[in-house]
Amino acid sequence: MIKVSVIGAHGRMGRTVVGAVDSADDMVIAQQLDAGDSFDIVNSQNTDIAVDFTIPSVTLNNVLELVKRDISVVVGTTGWTEEKYEKIRTALADHPEVGVFIAPNFAISAVLADYFAGVAARYFESAEVIELHHPDKVDAPSGTAIHTAHTIADARRAANLRGIPDGTQNDTSARGEVIDGIHVHAVRLRGLNAHEEVLLGNAGEQLTIRADSFDRGSFMPGVLLAIRNMATQSHPGLTVGLDSFLNL
Ligand SMILES: NC(=O)C1=CN([C@@H]2O[C@H](COP(=O)(O)OP(=O)(O)OC[C@H]3O[C@@H](n4cnc5c(N)ncnc54)[C@H](OP(=O)(O)O)[C@@H]3O)[C@@H](O)[C@H]2O)C=CC1
């Protein structure tokens, strides 16, 4: 049995992960931690894999605490930057057996939308990303949309595409946040869960790639896949993105 400790266990995703692990034949819940709880109850004897679904401002420290305890981690929390990844790589250098896996999105629909956006982006003059979420989300734009913007930008660079046409001359705040040259727009609406649209345009044509997660159960197959891969295969170091485990 894979012993799984959940950090952020009382949150929306944490509760869903606890339920999914409880229902899995090959896993058992070890410890459940939430805000204010000490990491001292988590150790490499009682925990094979820790799963972190907390908040962007604390997740790096949580991961560093777990690495220090020689525990591999699956992370779904958002808010990651290259600087934060580097801090994890540095910490992992002293723990060569330990792995940290971070996924901006565990839903297969979102992972494929990001992948398809990377395939399509080189063929279109214009590209923009719209993410739509429940209004209780603390960060904007979503981690997924930031990742997709970088995917599109990488594809455009590889294809030597020029800048995206945009004649806007007045205050550009209505044009969303520009991430790696790609405009990203965030909608918060009661009734929504997690949704993303990638709009790609040429003269006279448009391709829309859309992924919808209607409930948090959509993330669970990906979370369980990541736990199993991290527990049963050797994945030392830092791995980012569920596509790493999907043979795309
Ligand atoms: N990768 C993916 O597929 C997905 C990622 N997410 C991301 O996961 C994260 C969590 O989302 P969600 O569950 O909706 O958020 P919630 O706010 O519902 O849950 C976060 C939980 O973490 C707790 N928490 C806060 N600080 C700490 C700490 N230092 N140690 C342990 N627990 C702490 C919070 O407690 P308290 O409320 O008391 O502060 C809360 O219970 C977000 O970043 C979200 O974007 C969400 C869905 C899918």
Ligand SMILES: O=C(O)C1=N[C@H](C(=O)O)C[C@H](O)C1
């Ligand atoms: O907060 C959420 O709900 C979600 N957060 C992640 C993100 O910011 O991309 C993943 C998914 O969109 C749900």
